Amino acid sequence: MKRILKAGLAGIAVAAMLSIALPAAALPPKPQLFVVTSTTDLHDIAHSVGGARTEVIHISEGYQDPHFVEAKPSFVLRLRKA
Incomplete structure (x- = not known):
């Protein structure tokens, strides 16, 4: 009876260890986050x-006033990616 109990506890212990270790290894890498900022100051903060x-x-x-930057189609593509 004690042998069966020890074998059962050992099996449960192995199953518990595997259930803890395997999900961490199976997680996919987190995707990269794309950020578009209006100024270089905000760029540095977001990058930090x-x-x-x-x-x-x-x-x-850095030398431009962000309130007077003319919109370009390339800006829309960058914003769409973010």
Whole structure:
């Protein structure tokens, strides 16, 4: 009776260890986050927060006023990707 109990507990222990270890290994990598910012300052902040998991693009350059940047079709494509 004790042998059966020990074998059953060992089986449960192995099953518990496998159930903990396997899902972590089977998780797919998290997708990269695309961020579009209006200024280079916000670009730096988003890149600092997101790190390697983000791809950050800025629309205006540092010398431009973001309120007066003319819209381009390429901006729409960038925003659509984000």
